[in-house]
Amino acid sequence: MSETDEIAVRAVVAADEVPIKRLHALVFGPGRFARSAYRVREGTPFTSPFCRVAVQGDRIIASLRMTPARVGGQPGALLLGPLAVDTAFANKGYGRRIVEDSFAASAAAGFKLVLLVGDLPYYSRMGFIAVPPGQIQFPGPANPARILARELVPGVLGDYRGLVFAAG
Ligand SMILES: CC(C)(COP(=O)(O)OP(=O)(O)OC[C@H]1O[C@@H](n2cnc3c(N)ncnc32)[C@H](O)[C@@H]1OP(=O)(O)O)[C@@H](O)C(=O)NCCC(=O)NCCS
Numbered sequence: 001m002s003e004t005d006e007i008a009v010r011a012v013v014a015a016d017e018v019p020i021k022r023l024h025a026l027v028f029g030p031g032r033f034a035r036s037a038y039r040v041r042e043g044t045p046f047t048s049p050f051c052r053v054a055v056q057g058d059r060i061i062a063s064l065r066m067t068p069a070r071v072g073g074q075p076g077a078l079l080l081g082p083l084a085v086d087t088a089f090a091n092k093g094y095g096r097r098i099v100e101d102s103f104a105a106s107a108a109a110g111f112k113l114v115l116l117v118g119d120l121p122y123y124s125r126m127g128f129i130a131v132p133p134g135q136i137q138f139p140g141p142a143n144p145a146r147i148l149a150r151e152l153v154p155g156v157l158g159d160y161r162g163l164v165f166a167a168g
Pocket of ligand 1 (some may be wrong): 083
């Protein structure tokens, strides 16, 4: 496998589970299970049709998990995360590329809103905005300033209020 081999983006398959977990351990370290977004994902299937990886040959160099979710009783949301990019491939646009590939599929499937807990300065480039404090809650501690939303359908954020939980 040479460094110049092309990077491809594809949907996640079951066989990706072990290498993705290895990438997470490398990128996030041991604190990763304490994050509030993990509480939402707990017990949900490892993958959904909207999860993505970027691969160079057989090597997974970036991964994105997307979990269908409800907010309050409202369906049509997805929880984004974890997004992880191998440090050897950072700052080359792969994070953004797999997110945007997933958003195209998510919107085509009728999803309306993507939520995450993360850094606004990074995610604002992909159209995320801060959710007004108190409008949406996560099960477990989440800094309200880090609860972000990206509308796949313009104007829907106001329809989503309450606690985030996996849609199952
Ligand atoms: C954050 C992360 C996903 C970015 O992936 P990436 O493929 O390197 O990102 P992109 O190439 O799409 O974007 C790179 C740009 O984002 C910026 N950036 C990266 N992390 C940032 C952050 N936390 N805040 C603000 N900007 C950030 C980079 O400086 C770079 O800026 P530039 O284009 O002006 O040079 C990756 O670095 C990573 O896996 N980090 C550790 C895990 C993590 O924090 N994941 C996100 C939370 S789930």
